[in-house]
Amino acid sequence: RLVVHIDDGAIAAVSRVFLGAIPPNSVTLDLMSIWRAHWPEGHPKKRLGGLGLNAVEMRENPDLDEYAVHDVNQNPVLPFADETFDAVVITVSVQYLTRPIETFREVNRILKTGGGFIVTFSNRMFFDKAVRIWRNSSDRGRLELVAAYMEHAGDFQNIRGSLVNPEDSPPGDPLLLVVGHKGAPKNSGEPAVPRRA
Numbered sequence: 001r002l003v004v005h006i007d008d009g010a011i012a013a014v015s016r017v018f019l020g021a022i023p024p025n026s027v028t029l030d031l032m033s034i035w036r037a038h039w040p041e042g043h044p045k046k047r048l049g050g051l052g053l054n055a056v057e058m059r060e061n062p063d064l065d066e067y068a069v070h071d072v073n074q075n076p077v078l079p080f081a082d083e084t085f086d087a088v089v090i091t092v093s094v095q096y097l098t099r100p101i102e103t104f105r106e107v108n109r110i111l112k113t114g115g116g117f118i119v120t121f122s123n124r125m126f127f128d129k130a131v132r133i134w135r136n137s138s139d140r141g142r143l144e145l146v147a148a149y150m151e152h153a154g155d156f157q158n159i160r161g162s163l164v165n166p167e168d169s170p171p172g173d174p175l176l177l178v179v180g181h182k183g184a185p186k187n188s189g190e191p192a193v194p195r196r197a
Contacts, residue, residue, distance in 0.1 A: 005092045006122045006173045013165040013175040014038040014091055014120050021118050021179060026086035030064065031107065032072070032093035039063040049085075051078070076102035080110045087111075089118045094146055095130040104153035111182040117156065119146050119178045120164070139163070139176060146178040156180035 006014075019040040022028055026046060030037045033050030035057040050058045050067035058067035070079060076099045088107045097103055107117050123139055137145060143161035150156040159180040165172065 005124055006175065009165060009168040010122055010173040010175040011036075011038050013168075015040040017118060017120060017164060017175075017177055018089065019043055021116055022087045022089075027084065028087045028089065029080070029085045029110070030061075031078075031088055031090050031103075032096070033058050033061065033064065033067060034093075035060040037061055037063040037089075038091060046086075072103045072106075073098045076106055078103075078106045078110055082109055083112045084110045085112065085115060087116045087118060089120070091120050092122055092124070094119050094121050094149075095125050095134040095142075098131060100149045101152045104149050104156075108153055108155050108182055113182055113184055115182045117150065117180050117182070121146070121176050122173045124173060139174060143176055143178060147180075150178065150180045155183045157183045 015038050018038070024044045028045060028048050030048060030050045033052035034054070037048065037050070039045070039048060047065045048063055050061060050064040051070050052058055052067070053069065053071055055067070055069050058064055061067070068079060072078070088111060094100070104117070111117065121142065125134070127135060133145065134142060147159050147161050150159045157180060159178065161176065161178040163169070164175040164177050169175070
């Protein structure tokens with residue numbers, strides 16, 4: 001179904017997040033990709049890849065340069081080499097992950113050192129597909145849950161979360177953000193212990 005899952009104000013907020021968090025000319029992965037990536041208009045990219053469940057949807061996504069069909073709930077091992085991407089994003093889909101820590105650990109593996117992992121979500125969902133802990137949590141609880149996924153995955157630094165669009169929500173859909181960055185290798189002498197900011 002080619003439908004959007006958040007309202008126009010929240011979609012615009014996703015684009016603003018990407019504009020501020022993803023450097024120009026980055027190699028980015030849209031994980032759990034659908035038919036829209038909400039990439040900011042005019043923001044230069046080296047490559048934007050998609051990985052999701054539905055080839056038809058990803059084929060309709062005008063921002064993707066390439067895509068692969070892969071179910072992370074069946075197999076969280078991502079089909080990419082270590083340190084491939086400057087950034088990885090999950091947009092309004094994290095609530096459907098059944099193996100989130102394993103998936104987040106794989107995201108860390110495929111990120112370059114210092115690369116950003118950007119997870120945005122709302123309180124909208126397909127109720128029968130979202131995991132139970134998500135359905136039973138508040139917005140604050142969901143921020144804490146996604147931050148905990150990153151912490152338990154390991155090697156993410158500067159984990160922080162926020163409501164991106166307080167000026168529009170309510171009445172519009174809230175757009176919440178959790179972001180972390182891949183830490184330096186442990187033998188580099190730099191700290192690689194995640195902390196919540």
